Amino acid sequence: MNKTSPSLLGTARDWAIDLAVATVIGLFFGLVGPFGSFINGSAAVRIAHWVLSSWCAVLIFGLVARLGLAAAQRWRIPAVVTLGAGLLIGAAPLAALVALSARSFWPGLTGLSALDWYGQCLIISAPSLAAYVGVRWALTRNQGKVVAPTLSVLEPAPSAAATLDEVLCLRMEDHYVRIHSAVGSRLVAGPFERVIASLGDREGMRIHRSWWVARSAVVGVRADGRNLKLELSNGLQAPVSRASVAKLRQVGWLPSES
Numbered sequence: 001m002n003k004t005s006p007s008l009l010g011t012a013r014d015w016a017i018d019l020a021v022a023t024v025i026g027l028f029f030g031l032v033g034p035f036g037s038f039i040n041g042s043a044a045v046r047i048a049h050w051v052l053s054s055w056c057a058v059l060i061f062g063l064v065a066r067l068g069l070a071a072a073q074r075w076r077i078p079a080v081v082t083l084g085a086g087l088l089i090g091a092a093p094l095a096a097l098v099a100l101s102a103r104s105f106w107p108g109l110t111g112l113s114a115l116d117w118y119g120q121c122l123i124i125s126a127p128s129l130a131a132y133v134g135v136r137w138a139l140t141r142n143q144g145k146v147v148a149p150t151l152s153v154l155e156p157a158p159s160a161a162a163t164l165d166e167v168l169c170l171r172m173e174d175h176y177v178r179i180h181s182a183v184g185s186r187l188v189a190g191p192f193e194r195v196i197a198s199l200g201d202r203e204g205m206r207i208h209r210s211w212w213v214a215r216s217a218v219v220g221v222r223a224d225g226r227n228l229k230l231e232l233s234n235g236l237q238a239p240v241s242r243a244s245v246a247k248l249r250q251v252g253w254l255p256s257e258s
Contacts, residue, residue, distance in 0.1 A: 009066055010174070022058035025128075026051030035120055040106050049105045056097045057121075060090045061129050069133070070175055074191055079133075087122070087129055095121040167202060168217035168234050170195060172210035180234055207248065208241045221254060228254070 030047030032038070037046055064086035072079035095117040102109055166182040176187045177195040188195060196212050204214040213230055220231035228240040230253070240248060248254045 009063070015062065018058045018062050019055060022054040023051055026054035029054070034124070037102075040102075040109065045105050049101050052101050053094075053098045056101075057094055057125060057128070058132075060094050061087070061125060061132065064090045065129065065133050073175060073189060083129065083133065087126060091118055091121045091125055094125065167199060168214050168232055169204075169236065169238060170199075170212040171238075180232075180236065182234075205244070205248070205251070205253070207244045208239050211238045213238050215253070218253060 027047055027050070029037075029050035031043060033040075033046055037049070040046060065083065068082035068086045069079055071077075071082045075082075095114065098121060099112070099114070099117045167179060168182065169180045170192070171178045171180065172192045173187065176189055177192055178185050178187050179195075192210070192212075196206060199212075202214060203216070204212055206212045207230065213232065217232045217234070218230050219233050222229045222231055222237060228245060229237040230240060231237055240254075245254065249256055
């Protein structure tokens, strides 16, 4: 069974890890009590507030990081621009949520203005977001997902190069595209549509949101209930979206309905 490609916003596992890390950070802040919160009640109450605040922060800035990096790639601008804009915007709803949490736990806390809450969120969020993006980038490198910043499928990988005629299929994986060829597979960075366009006149079709397949790579069709999959010459099975079935029948990739 083929593993589903992660979406732009990440997998459930990605978010579970993010929330687990946020919990640890919240526990630490709850014990340390930054911004004078160490005088506000017991450690248990402080921990509850900071863990809740950390969850809100990771949900907001986890989204900011993913969309910011994707936007930087798509628009070909420095990621610091999109992430910086996301930081300034995301700190506003976070400040409102943190203030709501603090005043719920400590009703007598009324001395801070909206600008104070916003400033405190920026002070903590800026280095946290930088560290978060840095860790994600490092983990991606360790998983072998970082390649030269190019969208050309003709650039050789360290071990072997794939020519246009050898490309069998493309599969979207998070912010990258995996190119399967007759000599193996590798990842390139860039929007899926642009990688497809770089194939030029190579005969093939986008058969699914995250799959493009070369016509010459198709060796069979497999029905799995109401779902169809194309069997490829390299052993992969590419899912066919229901929206693509009629188009594939029309061009002869699938047998006509009886």
